[in-house]
Amino acid sequence: MKTQVCIIGAGPAGLMLGHLLRAEGIECVVLERQSGDYVLGRIRAGVLETVTVDLMARLGLDARLKAEGLVHGGFNLADGERLIRIDLAELTGKHVTVYGQTEVTRDLMEASAERGLDVIYEAGDVALHDVDSDAPYVTYTRDGATQRIDCRFIAGCDGFHGPSRQAVPASAGQAFEKVYPFGWLGILADVPPCNHELIYANHERGFALASMRSETRSRYYVDVPLTDKVEEWSDDRLWDELTIRLGPDAGSRITRGPALEKSIAPLRSFVFAPMRYGSLLLCGDAAHIVPPTGAKGLNLAASDVLYAADALTGFFRRNDPDAISGYSDKALARVWKSERFSWSLTMLMHRFPQDGPFERAMQVAELDYIASSRAARTAIAENYVGLPV
Known part of the structure; x- marks a missing residue:
């Protein structure tokens, strides 16, 4: 098979990029190692900046989002x-929209x-070849047979653990990373x-977040040591902890119910630079990870795309x-600002094991x-709604 752009990963970043390229008449193929049902089963963030909402509108795929x-x-x-309320509308004239990443992916899919x-699911053993040349290609296996896609560019939208970033020689890039001593x-x-x-x-007792996916579906988090296991946390224990950490007012309004999904996600700040090597462009989690405190993950992927x-x-x-040639510098300029905001909000709202009275006094x-x-509230609001693209 031959195409102009081979996109690795059919999450929201890969699908957004595919739709944008097709709208311009550019040939592209999307490869995804998982099934479509598996992709839709992944539970992810749900706070969208204007950049992401506008992108969906540009694609004409925002009907459900608006509804x-x-x-x-x-x-x-x-x-x-x-x-402390951060009044986004009053301070910036903008807002955010709560709409699950799963729903964004479904609309694109x-x-x-x-x-x-063209989206090819269940593509196994994906490998990138000759990415430093003008004629890269991708191989994968499907139904027991090895397939090859020749292209001019490869877009790596395959997440932190995907093969795209691994195709960049260690001497050609640098990783910046901070791993946090807890998970959500x-x-x-x-x-x-x-x-x-x-x-x-x-x-x-630690951090907590009260959020939602709709008026009838809620998403809550608490931070826990990385050594904790999901099995150690019954639904009742988690609801009890949320009631305490969110305080008497919000805690008293919590409605309890059985978990549809429960998991522990580690937190890290990560940037790989540059975001382009030869004919390979990295987008989204393939190039950077932000702690979810700042609600930037999907939105950064959208601006990359x-x-x-x-x-x-x-x-x-x-x-x-x-x-x-200008892609990486342009993308990284926004990435680093979002990394800074997510890191600073994480440091402000969490109690770290090594912290003492001084660090706590600084938070206060x-x-x-x-x-x-x-x-101060304006600076937070400007970052939360999203800096200009």
Whole structure:
């Protein structure tokens, strides 16, 4: 098989890029090692910046998002009994939209066939070859046979553990990483949320987050040591812990229910630079990971995809090689700012095992400053709704 762009990974980043390229008449194929049902079964974030909402609108795939998405004009930071509201609408004139990543993926997936986007699921043993040349190719196995795709560019949208980043020689890039000493234990349940906006809570027992996927489906998190196992946390134990950490007001409004899904996700900050090597462009989690505190993961992938689509369109439609060469610097400029915000909010809202009285006093002082300073709240709001693309 021959195409202009081979996209590795059929998560939201890969599918978004595929749809953008097809809209420009650029040939592309998407390879995914899992089945479509498996991809849709992955539980991920659900807070969308304007950049992501606008991208779905540009593709004409925002009908369900507009009908079912929850528009949020603010969110809250809690410390003990204090609730600090960050008024996004008043401070920035913008908002975020709560709409699950699974639903974004479903919208993109269901439109693929009718729009001529070729997606190959259950592609095993994906390997990238000659990525430093002008004629890279990808091999994979399906139904017991080895297949080959020749292309001009490869877009690695295959996540942190995928083969794309591994195809870059160690001498050609640098990884920046911080691993946090805890994970987020999450529960998804068909119960109404305890608050109409998200609450990030810093409690003496640890971090908690109250969020939602809809008006009838809630998503809650607490931070736990990396040594904890999901099996050690019964539903009742987790609901009890959330009630304490979210404080008496929000805690008293929690509706309990059986878990639809429960898992522990480790937290890390990670950036791989550059995000382009030869004919390979890295997008989304293949190039960077942010702790979920800042709600940036999917949104950073969306901005990467916009930059990548513009670069590839420039190359194929305007014969502009500089469009490709500028991709990495442009994407990384936004990536590092989002990494900074996610890291700073994580440091502010979590209790770290090595922290003592001084570190805690600094958290209290920072929260006091945020509560009393419009400038501080504005800086947080500008980052939360998303910096310009």
